[in-house]
Amino acid sequence: MERHILVVLPHPDDEAFSVSGTIAMYLDQGSTEVTYACLTLGEMGRNMGIPPFANRVTLPVIRKQELEASCRAIGIRDIRMLGFHDKMIEFEDKAKLDGSIEALMKELNPSLVITFHPTLSVHPDHNACGAAVVRTIGRMTADRRPTLHCLAFANNHEQEIGKPDIINDVTGFLKQKMASIQAHKSQFQAAELLGNKKLSDEEIQARFGMERFWTYRFS
Ligand SMILES: [Zn+2]
Secondary structure, X not given: OOOEEEEEEOOXXXXXXXXXXXXXXXXXXXXXXXXXXXXXXXXXXXXXXXXXXXXXXXHHHHHHHHHHXXXXXXXXXXXXXXXXXXXXXXXXXXXHHHHXXXXXXXXXXXXXXXXXXXXXXXXXXXXXXXXXXXXXXXXXXXXXXXXXXXXOOOOOHHHHHOOOOEEEEOHHHHHHHHHHHHHOOOOHHHHHHHOOOOOOHHHHHHHHOEEEEEEOOOO
């Protein structure tokens, strides 16, 4: 049972494939608060929808609306859009980045934080987001630190950190998860789920039914 979960991810849609089922599962238990802090609006994304319905100017507004729709689908009511620049997280002033995460830690006192692994998450924004969370929590005294669960995707990630120690079966929450994915209409990843190709229930369960996390160990 978690009192309050803080999810920190850099892009609208990062939540959809990786944690939406887990969050829906916790919210279904009734006594867990969830806050989703999204660092950017994904405004540098190259995908504009299929067929395109966004452009460079409208994309941030559209992605903000998609993020809100995704959170509604999952059941998340507390969304914090932190206003950092997409594709720039690794170059952000670390004091400013860490400070915004630290402020949330102080305000919310989460029992569990979920973010990307600081080196095994492929996209520089993902790694830099995870690194900021690890730095911020690492500065807390050990007795005050929340549990930290990381997402990892890099090809070599199991050689580096082994098998995930948390595997959540979210097959009971695929309705929320698929609605979260489909809320991000402008994004390419969602296209195959929105287009002509309709996945069977078995395919959906096989592809989206498990969510995997690695507990971060502060040494
Ligand atoms: Zn991302």
